[in-house]
Amino acid sequence: MSxxxxxxxxxxxxxxxxxxxxxxxAMLAGKSGVSPLTQDWAAQLTVxxxxxxxxxxxxxxxxxxxxxxxxxxMTAILAAREAWADAGSPEVDQYRLAVSVGTGIGGAQxxxxxxxxxxxSGPRKVSxxxxxxxxxxxxxxxxxxxxxxxxxxxxxxxxxxxxxxxxAHGLDLIRLGRADVVVAGGTEAVIHxxxxxxxxSMRAMSxxxxxxxxxxxxxxxxxxxxxxxxxxxxxVLERAEHARARGARIYARLAGAGISSDGYxxxxxxxxxxxxxxxxxxxxxxxxxxxxxxxxxxAHATSTPVGDIAEIKALxxxxxxxxxxxxxxxxxxxxxxxxxxxxxxxxxxxxxxxVIPPTINxxxxxxxxxxxxxxHKARHMExxxxxxxxxxxxxxxxxxxxxxx
Numbered sequence: 500m501s502x503x504x505x506x507x508x509x510x511x512x513x514x515x516x517x518x519x520x521x522x523x524x525a526m527l528a529g530k531s532g533v534s535p536l537t538q539d540w541a542a543q544l545t546v547x548x549x550x551x552x553x554x555x556x557x558x559x560x561x562x563x564x565x566x567x568x569x570x571x572x573m574t575a576i577l578a579a580r581e582a583w584a585d586a587g588s589p590e591v592d593q594y595r596l597a598v599s600v601g602t603g604i605g606g607a608q609x610x611x612x613x614x615x616x617x618x619x620s621g622p623r624k625v626s627x628x629x630x631x632x633x634x635x636x637x638x639x640x641x642x643x644x645x646x647x648x649x650x651x652x653x654x655x656x657x658x659x660x661x662x663x664x665x666x667a668h669g670l671d672l673i674r675l676g677r678a679d680v681v682v683a684g685g686t687e688a689v690i691h692x693x694x695x696x697x698x699x700s701m702r703a704m705s706x707x708x709x710x711x712x713x714x715x716x717x718x719x720x721x722x723x724x725x726x727x728x729x730x731x732x733x734x735v736l737e738r739a740e741h742a743r744a745r746g747a748r749i750y751a752r753l754a755g756a757g758i759s760s761d762g763y764x765x766x767x768x769x770x771x772x773x774x775x776x777x778x779x780x781x782x783x784x785x786x787x788x789x790x791x792x793x794x795x796x797x798a799h800a801t802s803t804p805v806g807d808i809a810e811i812k813a814l815x816x817x818x819x820x821x822x823x824x825x826x827x828x829x830x831x832x833x834x835x836x837x838x839x840x841x842x843x844x845x846x847x848x849x850x851x852x853x854v855i856p857p858t859i860n861x862x863x864x865x866x867x868x869x870x871x872x873x874x875h876k877a878r879h880m881e882x883x884x885x886x887x888x889x890x891x892x893x894x895x896x897x898x899x900x901x902x903x904x
Contacts, residue, residue, distance in 0.1 A: 502674045505904055506750040507742050508586025508735030509844050510578040514728050514831050517554030518581050522831075522841070523848050526856035527877045531712035531830050533726050540692045546699045548711040549690045550728030550832025567628045568641065569606035570688035574731035574837075575638035576645060579682055583646060586735040587747055589680055594650055597678040598643040600686065600733065601655030601665040603836030603891070606633030607689045638686045642733070650678040656836070658891030659799075661685045662732060663839030663899055667756035669736045679741045684733035684840035695727060701766070703803060715833075716860035717800035717826035718807050718868045725801040728832030732840030734847070749904040751850045754884065755786025761894030768806055768890060772813025778896035779817035779886065786900035788884050790818045793900070795855055795885040797846040800826035801833050808867045810888065815870070823880070825873045829859045839889035839897060846887040846901050854879045 511518065514532025515525035525532070532550045541547045556573035557565045565573060579600070609632040616624050631637055636654035643652035651672070655665040662685025669683030698704045705724040707714035715726040742749055759781065761774035768775070783790060796814060800807050814822070827845045834841055849855050854877050861874040884902040889895075 503739035504670050504673050504736055504753045505739045505742050506734050506753060506847050507737045507747045508582040509750065509847065510581030510585060510733045511731065511841055511844055512552060512554060512556065512574050512577050513730035513841055514550035514553055519844060526827055526830055526845060527854065529830065529857045529859045529876065531859060532728065533711045533714055533832055535711050544692060544695055544699065546695050546704045546706055547708045548714055548726060550726055551690060552729055567632065569609040569632040569637060571602055571606060571686045572632065572638045572641050574688055575600055575686035575733065576641055578684065578731040578733040579642040579645060582682065582733040582735050589737065589745060589747065591680045593647045595679040596646060596648040597650035597653065597672050597681045598639050598648045599653040599655065599665045599669040599672065599681055599683040600639040600642050601661035601836055602635055602638055602686050603656065603658045603661045604687060604689050604694065605635035606637060607694060608691050609633040611691055611693055642682060646682060657895040658893055659833065659835050659838055660889040660891035660895035660897040661836035661839065663843060663887060663889035663897035664758060666734065666840065666843055666899060667758060667897060670753050670756050673736060673738050679738045681736045682733060683736055684731065685837040686731035687834050687836040688729040689835065690727060690729050698727065705802065713860050715802045715829050717802045717829050717858060718865050718872065719861050720863045720865050722802045722804060722807065724803055726832035728834040730834050730841060731837050732844050734844060751847045751901045752904050753899065754788060754902040755782045755900040757781025757785060757898045759896045761896065763894055766892050768809040770809055772809045772816065774894055774896040775810060775813035775888065775890060776817045778898040779813065782886065782898035782900045786902065788900060788902065791821065792884045793818055793822050793886050794880065795849055795882045796822045796824045797842045797885065797887045798824050798826050799888045799890045801828055808865065811867055811870060820870055823855055823871050823873055823878060825855050826858045827856055839887065843887050843899060846885050850882045850885050850901050850903055853881050
């Protein structure tokens with residue numbers, strides 16, 4: 500496409516830090532954000548670990564406003580505020596400013612907590628803010644209200660591919676001429692007994708309760724499932740001409756995006772990674788780059804026995820064997836709808852700084868892992884272009900290409 504789109508701002512709140520810089524520093528240091536659950540309700544569960552936020556959002560949100568927000572909305576607002584400030588609070592016509600912020604599950608904590616109140620105390624005690632707090636478009640709507648966006652407020656909901664798809668939608672909005680600036684990303688906050696019990700019943704989650712920091716171990720032979728995380732990642736996308744005219748710092752170009760669906764199973768990925776291959780190839784074509792230009796991949800790699808290997812097969816078919824991989828989920832856990840956005844930030848910063856965050860806990864690599872992984876420690880190298888993969892329940896596949904500006 501002739502319209503160039505760049506990243507001018509980043510913001511995050513994650514299990515590794517309350518903002519993007521602290522999250523990035525923790526990633527480079529190989530720190531784990533996974534810890535035991537200490538809530539009373541956790542005792543009854545088979546899974547008693549999670550990657551909880553490093554900084555409690557209610558400490559940074561006005562107390563009155565916090566009572567009207569679901570936790571997923573709070574994290575989105577905090578990440579968006581940081582990203583907007585990081586971009587220099589660009590002056591832009593409100594009718595040329597859009598929001599594309601998604602969530603995989605949305606206001607589950609509000610829904611379940613208010614149902615408890617309904618059952619215990621009756622309908623008069625249910626909060627009048629319940630519906631705006633639980634609706635999936637709530638985070639996007641609140642970010643739009645904060646910034647006064649009037650070119651559209653969009654919510655993507657595609658499970659664990661959500662954050663990446665929301666960013667891809669932001670790219671399209673600028674290319675189609677519908678906005679000059681798009682605030683895009685994903686958020687999730689569902690550390691609650693019901694979602695944990697549901698995932699555990701599927702045998703999708705790690706039960707390494709006595710070794711929390713080592714539980715998320717993508718590609719390792721000892722992996723036994725993902726670790727649930729919470730947080731948000733937001734980036735500011737901008738038409739390059741608009742960004743350069745105001746002298747903005749540019750982290751990277753969002754060069755291309757590819758989206759596909761498996762058409763295979765509601766939960767399992769295609770065993771040969773067919774849909775993932777298609778998404779990656781579409782992203783490369785959209786970006787106008789050769790597979791040899793991609794020197795780094797921030798992989799989806801969740802630490803599940805089946806998913807990790809399906810992605811390896813897809814990368815072989817779509818890219819070859821020259822790129823250096825990492826899985827930052829080894830440190831953050833799996834942030835579901837926020838994963839693709841937080842991992843996009845890690846990919847952007849890898850391109851910008853020329854350093855790849857490590858994959859921790861990769862002590863005994865799976866025999867099928869025959870690609871180069873930045874294991875245990877960060878790797879410094881020039882990265883002209885990098886790929887971020889995100890895949891989700893339902894067969895959603897999203898791939899983003901970020902390149903040096």
